[in-house]
Every structure is written in C-alpha cells, then in structure tokens.
Amino acid sequence: MKKTMLRWVICAMTASPLLSVAQSTDPAPNKHSSLFGGGGMSYRTFSLGINGGVTAPSVLIGGSNDFTKSKVGYGYGAYAKWQLLHFFALRADYMGGRIQGDQSRDLGNGRPPGRDVESFETRLKYTATLSGVFNFASINWAYRKPIAQLYASVGGGLAGYSPRITPPGGSETEYKTDGNIKELIIPVGAGIKFRLNDFMNLDLGYTMNFLDADNFDGFNYGPSKDRFSYGYAGLEFALGARTKPQLQWHNGPAIMYDDMLAQRDQLRLELEAEKNNNAKLAADVAKLQVDSDGDGVSDIFDKCPNTPAGDRVDGSGCSLPKPDTARPVQVIITDDDRRLVRNAIDNLEFETGKSNIRPKSHASLDEVAALLIRKNLSLKLAGHTDNTGNRALNMRLSKDRAESVKSYLVGKGVNPSRIEATGYGQDQPIASNKTAAGRQQNRRVEFTIY
Structure with a gap:
C-alpha cells in the first residue's frame, strides 16, 4: 500500500512540471527576449553531465541510518538534461557507488552499542531517477550573462543495490541470498553551477536520497527508513x-527590461517625428489660407495680386469684365440648353484624386462650349468634393477641377471672361458623406449658365 501511494506521488511530481511547461513555453522559436523561455531554435536546451564524489549513510535533513558512525564512501554519476525554461529543466540521472558505516561511535556511555550487526557496506549498482531542476538567483541586472547560479532538484525513480553486513565477531556476508534489491527512491538535492564558457559548466552539488525501505544497510533497526x-x-x-x-543562463527579465528601454526610446523618436510633421502641416495650411488682397483666392493660386476691393474675380484671382449696363442684352436659355448642360455634368469625370478630365467627357463639354459661343452665354463652374482627406487639400482639388473645366472650354474658343471657376471643397455636400453613393454625388462640378 505504501509503495503504491509513493508511486502516485512520484508520477504527480514529475508530471506537474511537464504540464507547466506545456502552458508556459513561448511558441515563437526565434525570440531571444522572451521572459520565460526563448525558444528551442534560439538556445541550446540539451546537455550531458558527469560527476564523481563521496557518499555517506546519512543526510543533512533526517539524520543517519541504523549505524552510529557514517563512513565516507565513493560515488559516480551521469545525467542527461532538457532545459525547458530558463529556470526549469527535466534531468534523467544515473548513479552508482559504495556506501558504508559501522557501530564504532559510542552513544554517550563510553562504549559502542551492542547490536546484531557491527558494520555494513552496500554496493549501489544504480539509481535511475527523473527530477525537476529549478534554477535560482540567475537574475542579475548588472550582468546579462550570470556566471553562477543556485539550483534545487526533486524527483523519483528506482534504486538497485546489494548490502553486505558483518555481525559482531563474524565475517562479512550477503544480506540477501541473491544479492539484488530494488526499491523506490526520492532524490532531493541542491547545488551551485558555474558557467565556464558557452559550452561547459562546473557543477557542485549535494543530493539526499530517501528510500522506500529499511534494508539499504542490511539492518532493520528502528521505525525510520534508510x-x-x-x-x-x-x-x-x-x-x-x-x-x-x-x-x-538566459536572464529573461533583464533582457526584457532592455527591450522595454529600446521600445521607449523608439516611441520617443516617433512622437518627435509626428510633432515635426504636424508643425509642417500647420504651416502649409496657414500658407494656403493667406489672401493678401481679400478677393477670395489664396495667394498661391492668385495670378492677379492686389485686385481692387469689391471686384469680382475669376478662379485665378483676376478681375472679371464689368457688365455693360448701357446696352442690356436679353439672353434666352431654353430647356434644350439646360438639358445639354445637365448632360455635360452627368458625363464629367476626372482621374482619381486628380484634376485631369477623362477623354470620355470631351464630347459633352464640346457641346457646352459651342452653346456658350453661339449664344454668348456666361457660365459659373463650382467644384465640390466629399469629406475624405484634408480640408485644405479638398479645397485645392475642387478649385483645380473647376479651373480644369474652364481651361478646356477656353481652349475650345470660349471667352475666358465669360467663365467663373470657384472651388468650395467639402463644405457644400448634396448627399450624406457616410455612404459610398453619397460621397460619389458630392464629388462634382456644377454648371450654371446665365
């Protein structure tokens, strides 16, 4: 019953780190700044180790076995390790060696105790264990590559051994006839590791091994296990x-801290650049709004600066001819004339985002030019846009498109003084700008003949 419970404890203990790794490992294999891992493609995660040292039938926590004096023996081992996170690894260990002790130390009465067994020597044929190894003190803000780290380990597995015992005044004999005993074992250890280079580490450690039996020293004395x-x-x-x-040796928090500083500096640069861009844009808008002579045409587009106050001007800022009031001329505009103008409006198309008139619109504009020349009519062109984009740029685009229509008609022989071209930008919509169809209607040039 006890062995069954111990097996469940070992299984739960070794499975728990695996579940934790499955939930925490960074899936991105090439991120060196990951806090918990770093990715198997960016770091070396597998290692092999060999060691040798001394053994004793006693531990720092839990005391000794059934003998009063622990003698120093020897041990040797090897392991394979898989580093899953910078602070956690799975390690498969093998260990062998000799452990020995006797009853030569007295218990306070001046003589050694009288017991059925005088000394023992156990040949540890193997221990095969799987342990979780936890690294501590690997975070060092001053050094991105620590040179030393503390670690602790705990695991479980199987031990195979054969004790030999010596009774008082007798000779050494095998504790068990076949000489082979197999028992569950729980290793609990701690140590310090030094990084010699990127390939090799020095490992100094101490492991306490607890067996699920009282036969390791060949002597069953007292309630405790060996x-x-x-x-x-x-x-x-x-x-x-x-x-x-x-x-x-990956110092995840320190590297993440460096990344945060780099991101902060980059953000400062981007904010400074955005501030400069906004200042330049504000200066450009202010320049577009300058109208020194107050004729409603920005100085950038005004071809006739210093126009007299009160004069009506065309799209280029030049004064329109004064109407001849001495001889009024009666102008008759028929329904056919209005239908011809509406047809020109319906067929008028520009290149996307530009003021260039598409060739398919030329035929209907030619008819408007012929009408203006034939009846000596005047024409007002009003350019409009939707609210997409910058207001100042929309104002310029609407003005340019109205001027483009005027230039085309003048090229067909129309008197330029008979055409007024004005841009209103996005300020006079005839439909909602919230829909594509509405924005299409708002992008227009209106013709008004008189």
Missing part, C-alpha cells in the same frame, strides 16, 4: 551549435 547522501563535483556539456547560448 537514506544516504551524495556530494559531488562534475562537468556539464551543452549540446548543439556553439553559436547559440545556453537557455539555463
């Missing part, structure tokens, strides 16, 4: 391309 310790020194070798750093 345990032993292993203090070691070893080397760890990172696998993979040497151009990639080791993930376990």
Whole structure:
C-alpha cells in the first residue's frame, strides 16, 4: 500500500512540471527576449553531465541510518538534461557507488552499542531517477550573462543495490541470498553551477536520497527508513551549435527590461517625428489660407495680386469684365440648353484624386462650349468634393477641377471672361458623406449658365 501511494506521488511530481511547461513555453522559436523561455531554435536546451564524489549513510535533513558512525564512501554519476525554461529543466540521472558505516561511535556511555550487526557496506549498482531542476538567483541586472547560479532538484525513480553486513565477531556476508534489491527512491538535492564558457559548466552539488525501505544497510533497526547522501563535483556539456547560448543562463527579465528601454526610446523618436510633421502641416495650411488682397483666392493660386476691393474675380484671382449696363442684352436659355448642360455634368469625370478630365467627357463639354459661343452665354463652374482627406487639400482639388473645366472650354474658343471657376471643397455636400453613393454625388462640378 505504501509503495503504491509513493508511486502516485512520484508520477504527480514529475508530471506537474511537464504540464507547466506545456502552458508556459513561448511558441515563437526565434525570440531571444522572451521572459520565460526563448525558444528551442534560439538556445541550446540539451546537455550531458558527469560527476564523481563521496557518499555517506546519512543526510543533512533526517539524520543517519541504523549505524552510529557514517563512513565516507565513493560515488559516480551521469545525467542527461532538457532545459525547458530558463529556470526549469527535466534531468534523467544515473548513479552508482559504495556506501558504508559501522557501530564504532559510542552513544554517550563510553562504549559502542551492542547490536546484531557491527558494520555494513552496500554496493549501489544504480539509481535511475527523473527530477525537476529549478534554477535560482540567475537574475542579475548588472550582468546579462550570470556566471553562477543556485539550483534545487526533486524527483523519483528506482534504486538497485546489494548490502553486505558483518555481525559482531563474524565475517562479512550477503544480506540477501541473491544479492539484488530494488526499491523506490526520492532524490532531493541542491547545488551551485558555474558557467565556464558557452559550452561547459562546473557543477557542485549535494543530493539526499530517501528510500522506500529499511534494508539499504542490511539492518532493520528502528521505525525510520534508510537514506544516504551524495556530494559531488562534475562537468556539464551543452549540446548543439556553439553559436547559440545556453537557455539555463538566459536572464529573461533583464533582457526584457532592455527591450522595454529600446521600445521607449523608439516611441520617443516617433512622437518627435509626428510633432515635426504636424508643425509642417500647420504651416502649409496657414500658407494656403493667406489672401493678401481679400478677393477670395489664396495667394498661391492668385495670378492677379492686389485686385481692387469689391471686384469680382475669376478662379485665378483676376478681375472679371464689368457688365455693360448701357446696352442690356436679353439672353434666352431654353430647356434644350439646360438639358445639354445637365448632360455635360452627368458625363464629367476626372482621374482619381486628380484634376485631369477623362477623354470620355470631351464630347459633352464640346457641346457646352459651342452653346456658350453661339449664344454668348456666361457660365459659373463650382467644384465640390466629399469629406475624405484634408480640408485644405479638398479645397485645392475642387478649385483645380473647376479651373480644369474652364481651361478646356477656353481652349475650345470660349471667352475666358465669360467663365467663373470657384472651388468650395467639402463644405457644400448634396448627399450624406457616410455612404459610398453619397460621397460619389458630392464629388462634382456644377454648371450654371446665365
């Protein structure tokens, strides 16, 4: 029953880190600034280690086994490690060696205790364990590549061993006839690791091994189960391309802090550039609005500066001819004339975002030119746009389109003094600008004959 419960504990303990990794690992493989991982494609995550050291049938937490004196033995081991996050790894360990002790230390009465077994020596054939390794103190704001880190580990697995015992005054014998015992084992360890270079690390550690049995020393004495310790020194070798750093030395928070500073500086540059752009745009708009002679035409488009106050001007800012009041002329505009003008309006099209008249509109404009020449009529052209884009640019586009129609008609022989071209921009819509159809209606040039 106890062994079954212990197996469940080991399974839960080893599965929990895997579940955590599945939820936390960064899926982007090429991000070096990730806080928790960094991606398997950017860092070396697999490593192999070898170690050797001393053993004892006692641990720092939990005391010793059934013998009063712990003798120093020797141990050796190797492991394969998979670094899943910069602070967590899975490690598969193998360990072997010798553990020994005796009853030579007295318990305070001046002589050693009288017990059925005088000494033991256990040959540890193997321990096969899987542990979770947690790195600590790897965050250093002054150094982006720490040179040392503390770690702790806990896991579970299986141990195979054969104890040999010596009774008082007797000779050494096998504790078990076949010499082979297999029991569950829980290793709990801690250590410090030094980064020698991007390929190799120095590993100094101490592991307490707790067995699910009281037969490791061949002597069942007392209620507690057996345990032993292993203090070691070893080397760890990172696998993979040497151009990639080791993930376990990845200082995620420090690198993320650097990225945040870089993003802050970039944002400041973008805000400064936007401020400069806004200032330039404001200056351009102010320049467009300057009208020194007050004739309603901006100085940029005014071809006749200093027009007398009160004069009516055309689209280029030049004064229109004064009407001849001495001999009034009666102008008769028929329904056919109005229909011809409406047809020209309906067929008038420009290049997108430009003031160039498309060739398909020329025929109807030619008819308007002929009408103006034949009846000596005057024409007012009013350019309009929708509200898409900058107001000042829309005003300029509407004015340019009205002027473009005027230039075409003048080119066909119409008296330029008979044509008035004005731009109103987006200020006089005839439909809603919230729909595409409405905006299409608002992009127009109105013809008014008189």
